[in-house]
Amino acid sequence: MPRCELKSGKQVADWLAEVGSQLKDPGNMTLIGSAALLWHAQDRGLSAELPEASMDVDSVTDSEEVAMQFYEALIGSEFERTHGWHVNMMPESVLQDLPAGWKERATQKQIEKLNLMVPAPADLLAPKLKRNEPRDRAHADWARRIGLLG
């Protein structure tokens, strides 16, 4: 059974720092899903945890080195055993599910050689609200409650 212990933005931030420190060449990553919402909370200094822990971080990259980092963090890996969650490699086309203009509203951060892009919270929630499953609604309520959508 996959572990399901991703609750805080610090966990995401720590992993990104780890990835950034390992890269020899510049690489891109776009973070989506609930991990991206957690990242925003951390970035804004909010220590709120997800109402329901997540099992994975959804990420997109076109960088070989970053992709190699993804493979080290798959289900069943040592990474999952020590961190309590795994990486879910998403194809680039998943970004087409985001609202038009999402790139202009996204946050970009440089973490050593990692060029991180995180869509704005409202854009991250759009596909979740389209799915409209209980967990998606819970994440939307949480984001609203802690002020990510303000």
Place this chain on the structure above:
Amino acid sequence: MFVNGMQLEEYAKLEYGRLLWRVPAFRERLLRHWLDPRHPHAERFAEHESDVRYILESPKGSDQELDAALRKRDLSLRVVVKEIPSVFGSYF
């Protein structure tokens, strides 16, 4: 959500497989993993290895041409992508 008729998770195997197939050491690591006797699909992969290599060697953006070429052999990109084995983190 589907990409070229394939579920996201399936298509991700093609996209990331293609990306890292270009790195010789990683390519060898994937092949060792997929042919590992512990891998539940090792036998099946061995039967389809040449077709899987064919699609993983193809460039990004060549899906339509690839699918057309495979259909001439009564295959399809979707069918061959399904033969890309999963990667199990516990012994990768």
